[in-house]
Amino acid sequence: MIKFPVPIIDQKAGMNCYCTSFKGVGGLIKQQADEFQVSEIIDPAVFNDLSSVQDQLHRYPLYILEKSNIDSNHAISQIKKRFGVPLKVIGLKDAKAITKQYATTEQLKNIPREIRTDQIFLTLKGFSRKPLAKASLLGNEFTIIISNNNQLDISTFEREIKDIANFYGLQRFGSERSVTHLVGREIVRRNFKNAVELLLCYTSEYDSKTSREIREKSRDPHNYPRLLKLLPRGMDIERQLMSAILQGKDVIHALRTIPINMRRLFVQAYQGYIFNICLSTAIRNGENLLKGKEGDLCFEIGGPLIFGKIRKFNSISDSESNVVPAIRLAGYSFQAGKGRFELITKDTMQDEGVVARDFYIKEMQELSSQGGFRQAPLWCRDFSVIDKTMLTLSFKLPKGSYATTLLRELMKPFDPISSGF
Numbered sequence: 001m002i003k004f005p006v007p008i009i010d011q012k013a014g015m016n017c018y019c020t021s022f023k024g025v026g027g028l029i030k031q032q033a034d035e036f037q038v039s040e041i042i043d044p045a046v047f048n049d050l051s052s053v054q055d056q057l058h059r060y061p062l063y064i065l066e067k068s069n070i071d072s073n074h075a076i077s078q079i080k081k082r083f084g085v086p087l088k089v090i091g092l093k094d095a096k097a098i099t100k101q102y103a104t105t106e107q108l109k110n111i112p113r114e115i116r117t118d119q120i121f122l123t124l125k126g127f128s129r130k131p132l133a134k135a136s137l138l139g140n141e142f143t144i145i146i147s148n149n150n151q152l153d154i155s156t157f158e159r160e161i162k163d164i165a166n167f168y169g170l171q172r173f174g175s176e177r178s179v180t181h182l183v184g185r186e187i188v189r190r191n192f193k194n195a196v197e198l199l200l201c202y203t204s205e206y207d208s209k210t211s212r213e214i215r216e217k218s219r220d221p222h223n224y225p226r227l228l229k230l231l232p233r234g235m236d237i238e239r240q241l242m243s244a245i246l247q248g249k250d251v252i253h254a255l256r257t258i259p260i261n262m263r264r265l266f267v268q269a270y271q272g273y274i275f276n277i278c279l280s281t282a283i284r285n286g287e288n289l290l291k292g293k294e295g296d297l298c299f300e301i302g303g304p305l306i307f308g309k310i311r312k313f314n315s316i317s318d319s320e321s322n323v324v325p326a327i328r329l330a331g332y333s334f335q336a337g338k339g340r341f342e343l344i345t346k347d348t349m350q351d352e353g354v355v356a357r358d359f360y361i362k363e364m365q366e367l368s369s370q371g372g373f374r375q376a377p378l379w380c381r382d383f384s385v386i387d388k389t390m391l392t393l394s395f396k397l398p399k400g401s402y403a404t405t406l407l408r409e410l411m412k413p414f415d416p417i418s419s420g421f
Helices: 008-012 072-083 155-163 180-188 192-201 209-217 221-230 236-246 251-255 260-284 340-352 362-367 403-411
Strands: 036-042 060-068 087-089 098-105 114-116 120-128 137-145 297-303 306-312 323-328 373-375 381-387 392-398
Touching: 060 072, 060 087, 072 087, 072 098, 072 120, 137 403, 155 403, 180 192, 180 260, 192 209, 192 236, 192 251, 209 221, 221 236, 236 251, 251 362, 260 323, 260 340, 260 362, 297 373, 306 323, 323 340, 392 403
Parallel strands: 036 098
Antiparallel strands: 036 137, 060 098, 060 120, 087 098, 114 120, 137 392, 297 306, 297 323, 323 373, 381 392
């Protein structure tokens, strides 16, 4: 285990250590949108039978959504409100970036071929036989500039890049307001009132004075009518919750006013927190994340960014070239076998006071989560330094992995939020 000081905000997200011996170049990211560029990589088969015209066989529109300084959820919401097109995307992209992703819609008539705003450019790529599915997303390609860095030699980092753990990044937990997993924990524990209170009242050291005052006053529902007039634009979840409570709805119905994809993120973030704790514990125990051991579960490697079926590790036939260790996520189907990571996850869940069946949420079944699997190491491919002077990086990651996880190891920032994370 490499002993560098870990920021408190990382620890709150379960990232309790680093994986590399590299000192860190410091610096800043996302100072401008064009310094952080992301493009989705989707299965080439999607384009094999794409038609330029809509017909009986090719019914489903495939769009390219390019955006800047707006996240995917708000971009989709804006397009629906202004243009009446209900889009679906297969991946979520942050606001502080220039991003290119694919989208579709169930609206099969009056299809716009192009939509353009100050932050969004939507273009019709063609029509497919089937709706775009999440399985079509393979990964993302990144081009990132680290400004104000220490201009250190990163050759050591390039050698150690394979050892980086596949942590969920701070975005999963709400970045500077890391509350998402805390809300998820309360939902899993059936403390729905606490979940609502966290969403309304939780503060962090990064909150502005105005935000702190609003959240302090949010502790008393009698203040809601006045607060609804004061809430800034970014507090849309808070607005929905307060409005629902003023209408006499109970806490479960109030939570259900939040869009379903955002609600699901709460439980998913809690699963991510447990996963991060598991990885941190494994690293501190000196476990090799890249090589399987007897009892471990592994993904079969199906391609540069593709992970196939899950199976038990075979010490005779398996190597780093054909399998990669997999970690079973907490969920209602979780069962602890004899693998290293399953045993750690089981202990972590015990420490958290939850069991597998808690993730089947009868009161809000739409938030129930079976679990799933995630690779232990960060599976970075095609890493290169495009420009050493401006420290411009290019690399590819499988879907679900975070560029900021790689950047965290490279930069080792003293304050991740002020550094752009």
